[in-house]
Amino acid sequence: MIQLEHVQKLFGGLRAVEDLDLTVPQGEIFGLLGHNGAGKSTAIGMMLGQVWPTRGEIRICGFDVTTQRQRALQKVGAIFETPVFYDYLSGWRNLEILSHYSAPTSRERIREVVDWVGLTGREKSLLKTYSHGMRARLAIAQALLPQPQLLILDEPSDGLDPEGIHEMRQTILRLHREMGLTILLSSHLLNEVEQLCTRIAVMNRGRKVFEGDLAAISQPQNWVTLRVNDFSAATKCLREAALIIDERDGKAIALAPNIATDEVVRCLVKHGISVFAITPHEQSLEEFYLSLMKSGAPSGPTPGSPAN
Amino acid sequence: MFLLQLRNELWKLFGKKRTYIGSAMFLLAQSILILFLKYGRGPSHGIARDMERNGFPVAHYLTNLTVACIALVPIAYFMLPLYASLVGGDLVAKEAEDGTLRMILSRPITRLRLLVLKWVAGVIFSFTLVVTLGLFGALFTGMFYPVTGGLFVVLPPEHIIGAFEGATAWERFIAVHVLMTAEACSMMSLAFMFSCFNVKPAAATILAISFFFISVIMNSLPYFQDWQEWFLVHHLYVWSNFFRDPVPWWKIGESLSILAGYNLTFFIIGAAVFQTRDIKS
Numbered sequence: 001m002i003q004l005e006h007v008q009k010l011f012g013g014l015r016a017v018e019d020l021d022l023t024v025p026q027g028e029i030f031g032l033l034g035h036n037g038a039g040k041s042t043a044i045g046m047m048l049g050q051v052w053p054t055r056g057e058i059r060i061c062g063f064d065v066t067t068q069r070q071r072a073l074q075k076v077g078a079i080f081e082t083p084v085f086y087d088y089l090s091g092w093r094n095l096e097i098l099s100h101y102s103a104p105t106s107r108e109r110i111r112e113v114v115d116w117v118g119l120t121g122r123e124k125s126l127l128k129t130y131s132h133g134m135r136a137r138l139a140i141a142q143a144l145l146p147q148p149q150l151l152i153l154d155e156p157s158d159g160l161d162p163e164g165i166h167e168m169r170q171t172i173l174r175l176h177r178e179m180g181l182t183i184l185l186s187s188h189l190l191n192e193v194e195q196l197c198t199r200i201a202v203m204n205r206g207r208k209v210f211e212g213d214l215a216a217i218s219q220p221q222n223w224v225t226l227r228v229n230d231f232s233a234a235t236k237c238l239r240e241a242a243l244i245i246d247e248r249d250g251k252a253i254a255l256a257p258n259i260a261t262d263e264v265v266r267c268l269v270k271h272g273i274s275v276f277a278i279t280p281h282e283q284s285l286e287e288f289y290l291s292l293m294k295s296g297a298p299s300g301p302t303p304g305s306p307a308n
Numbered sequence: 309m310f311l312l313q314l315r316n317e318l319w320k321l322f323g324k325k326r327t328y329i330g331s332a333m334f335l336l337a338q339s340i341l342i343l344f345l346k347y348g349r350g351p352s353h354g355i356a357r358d359m360e361r362n363g364f365p366v367a368h369y370l371t372n373l374t375v376a377c378i379a380l381v382p383i384a385y386f387m388l389p390l391y392a393s394l395v396g397g398d399l400v401a402k403e404a405e406d407g408t409l410r411m412i413l414s415r416p417i418t419r420l421r422l423l424v425l426k427w428v429a430g431v432i433f434s435f436t437l438v439v440t441l442g443l444f445g446a447l448f449t450g451m452f453y454p455v456t457g458g459l460f461v462v463l464p465p466e467h468i469i470g471a472f473e474g475a476t477a478w479e480r481f482i483a484v485h486v487l488m489t490a491e492a493c494s495m496m497s498l499a500f501m502f503s504c505f506n507v508k509p510a511a512a513t514i515l516a517i518s519f520f521f522i523s524v525i526m527n528s529l530p531y532f533q534d535w536q537e538w539f540l541v542h543h544l545y546v547w548s549n550f551f552r553d554p555v556p557w558w559k560i561g562e563s564l565s566i567l568a569g570y571n572l573t574f575f576i577i578g579a580a581v582f583q584t585r586d587i588k589s
Contacts, residue, residue: 045588050586070418077414080411086408101416
């Protein structure tokens, strides 16, 4: 659905995006992570033909955005952070205006989408009377009007309260489930990405530093959380038995290759150490993301395909 | 499809309170001028004196059309360029500033088509503004002055003194207003061009007004006499030719051609800049 190859964007001397390769297959919810200024919005701008790439090729729905923008965006919907509309017009009129830039849209189609997002009864009210949540729903409605196959969401939960964020998350899942849309979600809300996406790419200073499956990130690593009566004695005897290769924070141990937790427990009990708990340590997206930001490369065994 | 999109642009343009505040100020200025001409002892005596000095009977020529035209001159010379620039400067830059441009350009519409739509909407607005101005002028002055009689016009900058009777008076009055659209359009196009640059709407308007005043200054300096024919402002008041007798059609055609050239140039420059611009939040 989305394919970026060696994309570069320079703003004067500033490298906003550097040698970006990205592939988003059909039917996926793909997360684009990175903090402010990482180049996410510039990358999205280039996907939508709003920002001209300095170098590289961008294909959306099989069409080159630079040369065949109209065909590329025919079945694309987009939502940006803090959706902006014509406040002095009604929600309905805003939908009419925006949808007609894609193709003539029937009143029935608008009605159908207004119903779907739950704005029925308020569609004729002026936009200035809408809450943040209603604006977000209207933003979804305008994105859905051209019956898209691909949705590009740039920080869609920005400015929403916790309830609004939850609602947005549920809507994204509904869109994926009921309409089978491919979704590119740019966000710095790690929790949101963790709950929605199947695959992610992380950008830092214009470069992609990671791309891979989200499931692989949270897969148990060789680190184990250990609760015993004497942690230092435990690690000493485990090291002597060559069962661990590292320890940290007075509660975690890194198992040696091919060593399972039952062997660790047996060894500790044999040496008279009481074991209260031993649990595989799952790396959270936050931990993974922060380690990426620190080092510029993923920590520990890298799941999925490595970044360029 | 084009008409549907144009209708949408007009909804946006005419739906804004800002558009009407400007128009209201315009009509207010016209009303104040007319009321001053009616009740201000100095101005009303001045009009009568001018007529008598030129041998035109005051009772016949002091009509609603005459006073509407007197009030029209300062508005057409100064306020119309200013207001047309305000509207033209908003057309693209305001959408970019508000962020709605990014919403539009996530749609499969070409930038050129979007600009054509906006420019045509601007032309329609210019025409509506001028027609409203004329209609309001004729109706408002009709409340204080007789609607029958002649039309007496004095335009000192253009060295025009004219008098017209009955139907001809109305024809000239209407023709002047229709042709004034060219002035409003040209100023709108100038501001529209700047609006396509990566600037704030106010900056686009200021740039257009600055261009206008520089053009006025250069046009008034004798050193630029050989080049005057190419200055925008030299042709901007093409409408005043309808107060000449006989009507200099060739001069009107020449001015309209040059204004059309200016408009096209402004549009092409604006479109070229807009096409190469990056649209960011």
